[in-house]
Amino acid sequence: MDLSLAAAKRLLKLNELEELRNDAYESSRFYKEKTKKRHDQHIRNKSFKVGDxxxxxxxxxxxxxxxxxxxxxxxxxxxxxxxxxxxxxxxxxxxxxxxxxxxxxxxxxxxxxxxxx
Missing domain, CATH: 2.30.30 (SH3 type barrels.)
Structure with a gap:
């Protein structure tokens, strides 16, 4: 068992995990932006004047x-x-x-x- 090889593999796995986490955050951010844009399209601006x-x-x-x-x-x-x-x-x-x-x-x-x- 080579400890330096095991450490290198462990570091590689941690980097992969960090990349997956970043991809998930990015995907979540895109989804939130897209749903907010769609929600905002359906909002009608209401304007009322004094006396209405x-x-x-x-x-x-x-x-x-x-x-x-x-x-x-x-x-x-x-x-x-x-x-x-x-x-x-x-x-x-x-x-x-x-x-x-x-x-x-x-x-x-x-x-x-x-x-x-």
């Missing part, structure tokens, strides 16, 4: 969901916007901040009739 009417998503409805109950709350009015996607809503004098991902535009029936929808 919006519906608020009620995320707490999951506990007792009604079969036909809407998950969107009554229309609110946007009273303030921030550059990072949060909006201040006004509900009968009560103001609160909400993330834009929980909002969608509200179109009244009168507006839809005038648009011929």
């Amino acid at each position: 009417k919006v519906l608020l998503f009620n995320s707490r409805l999951r506990l007792f969901p009604g079969k036909l109950k809407s998950k969107w709350s009554d229309p609110f009015v946007v009273s303030k916007t921030t550059p990072y996607g949060s909006f201040e809503l006004d509900a009968d004098g009560n103001k609160f901040m909400v993330n834009c991902h929980r909002l969608k535009h509200y179109f009244s029936r009168k507006k839809l009739v005038s648009l011929n929808i």
Whole structure:
């Protein structure tokens, strides 16, 4: 048994293992970039202006969901916007901040009739 030969083989195996680990990290990084790019393509930018009417998503409805109950709350009015996607809503004098991902535009029936929808 030659110890120098065994040490050289062991060092070679460690280098191979390090190369495999680096390849796995690189593959993982490519996969994450690709999935992030695909996810970001499906995100729609929502833009609301002060005075717009919006519906608020009620995320707490999951506990007792009604079969036909809407998950969107009554229309609110946007009273303030921030550059990072949060909006201040006004509900009968009560103001609160909400993330834009929980909002969608509200179109009244009168507006839809005038648009011929």
